[in-house]
Amino acid sequence: MKIVIAPDSFKGSVTAMEAAVAIEQGIKNVLPDAETVLVPVADGGEGxxxxxxxxxxxxxxxxxxxxxxxxxxxxxxxxxxxxxxxxxxxxxxxxxxxxxxxxxxxxxxxxxxxxxxxxxxxxxxxxxxxxxxxxxxxxxxxxxxxxxxxxxxxxxxxxxxxxxxxxxxxxxxxxxxxxxxxxxxxxxxxxxxxxxxxxxxxxxxxxxxxxxxxxxxxxxxxxxxxxxxxxxxxxxxxxxxxxxxxxxxxxxxxxxxxxxxxxxxxRGIDIVIEYTRLADAMEGADLVITGEGQIDFQTASGKTPMGVAEAAKKQGIPTFVLAGSIGRGVDVLYQHGIECVHSIINAPMTLEEAIRRAPELLAEKSEQVLRTYLAKKVYTNGVDKK
Known part of the structure; x- marks a missing residue:
């Protein structure tokens, strides 16, 4: 299985590469032999x-x-x-x-x-x-x-x-x-x-x-x-x-x-996608995982998750988004290739704690998301998990 990991930075917490490495860790906990391609990206802002x-x-x-x-x-x-x-x-x-x-x-x-x-x-x-x-x-x-x-x-x-x-x-x-x-x-x-x-x-x-x-x-x-x-x-x-x-x-x-x-x-994200050759990295991929600190209605205006999802959609690849927090208006994202949006926060915690624990939370959530994705594939393919 090939998974492309293309997050933006989580501002004030982890860089795009640090986020990608944490997400990869969660994936490897489920599929140690999965082919993971890390492409840290940005949308024209920091990073x-x-x-x-x-x-x-x-x-x-x-x-x-x-x-x-x-x-x-x-x-x-x-x-x-x-x-x-x-x-x-x-x-x-x-x-x-x-x-x-x-x-x-x-x-x-x-x-x-x-x-x-x-x-x-x-x-x-x-x-x-x-x-x-x-x-x-x-x-x-x-x-x-x-x-x-x-x-x-x-x-x-x-x-x-x-x-x-x-x-x-x-x-x-x-x-x-x-x-x-x-x-x-x-x-x-x-x-x-x-x-x-x-x-x-x-x-x-x-x-x-x-x-x-x-x-x-x-x-x-x-x-x-x-x-x-x-x-x-x-x-x-x-x-x-x-x-x-x-x-x-x-x-x-x-x-x-x-x-x-x-x-x-x-658009900044289009420039970054071009120079990082993200579309080439996506060839033959089964899944794309992206993310950033805050996801809301503004994401559709050209933020990193939107640009990554648009590139993946052209190749028929589903995109999952991990976020530090989820604001209002995310429903519009599902029209542009994003399959689901998940907050990495798994319990009540302060912002300071969430920032400090971001790598751990990203790894945990990516593992959970991948397990759910694989279970759904088994179910929809009619395969007996036993």
Whole structure:
């Protein structure tokens, strides 16, 4: 029996590979001779870089960059096995996890460090980029990233504006005279499942601003500032970001890529499936097991379990999902190739305990799920278990 194990990370608990190893342990408890293929995956957020590095025998390069609060932070980018493709997780340099909860304020947080990562990778010869833009702490329209790459954003006095979404209103001139010329010869693939426009009720400020520390008053200020920024970008490039799908990704950095880079936006999970060659790994498989920390109605929008199940469904392979917790609206998943969803929690416990025991719980649940699957096969095939 061949089983493909392709989970995402369980955030704050286990990496995608650690989850896959734990699931494999449970399977081997039932079928020691089963063929198990481990393909840790991600959906464009945390873990995307590690997944692609592992799949292509790449390497990680550490860089000291400007963090979201303007202080130095250690970040990293990945170079895939081809030696020329760079993978950057925006969260590594400009992520919400780098900002203490009591200091979260998208008026001041910057994407400058993400631009520094791109510049360093260009210096190292990379010309193909995969940008995973989930988990940002910013709402600056990508202005900081642009500044790091040579774009001058000037106020009425001809001086460079300060960092942060709160400064966009001060910009009167976008000067690209020192813009990094190497960008025109590169290609940028933006991994995101966010289709929000830059501004409006479904835009970056209103939808994502509050989780980054924005009060209702700050949201309105950010909205006004992004509107001003979009007008400037349109005047400069003739590209209208205001209502453009995906322009609101990661506080507007999606719009910056669409306006100033040779960029394409694509679902993160589809990129990871392509680079990990997951479809090839599934050939001849009897079962696929995937999972992540939280499963709910949002999973259908392009999260890892959904993408894995869609790939398996094309080959007629059933997909089982293991989750730390199950939210509302999971019924919709059964229309897309997911056969069942199981919580790994087996008794009342605190979140801290669940996080600590995740490998053990994953192994136990995968064993139980496989035993149930095999029993059902015996029953439906009319075989006498005796």
């Amino acid at each position: 995307t870089m590690d997944s692609l590095i592992a799949a292509t025998a790449g390497k990680k390069v550490e860089v000291l960059v400007t963090g979201p609060l303007h202080k130095p932070v250690k970040a990293a980018y990945g170079v895939l096995g081809d030696g020329s493709t760079c993978v950057i997780e925006m969260a590594s340099a400009s992520g919400l996890g780098l900002v203490p909860p009591d200091q979260r304020n998208p008026l001041i947080t910057t994407t400058y460090g993400t631009g520094e990562l791109i510049k360093k990778a260009l210096d190292d010869g990379c010309r193909h980029f995969i940008l995973a833009v989930g988990g940002s702490a910013t709402n600056d329209g990508g202005s900081g990233m642009l500044q790091a790459l040579g774009m001058k954003l000037l106020d009425s006095s001809g001086k460079s504006v300060a960092f942060g979404g709160g400064q966009l209103q001060q910009i009167v001139t976008i000067d690209d005279s020192e813009w990094d010329a190497r960008i025109a010869d590169a290609a940028f693939l933006i991994a995101t499942d966010v289709q929000n426009p830059l501004i409006g009720p479904d835009g970056a400020s209103h939808v994502f601003g509050p989780q980054k520390g924005a009060t209702p008053e700050i949201v309105e200020q950010l909205e006004s500032n992004l509107h001003h920024w979009a007008n400037l970008v349109q005047a400069k490039t003739r590209i209208r970001l205001h209502e453009m799908p995906g322009a609101g990704a990661a506080g507007g950095i999606g719009g910056a890529f669409q306006a100033f880079f040779p960029a394409e936006m694509k």
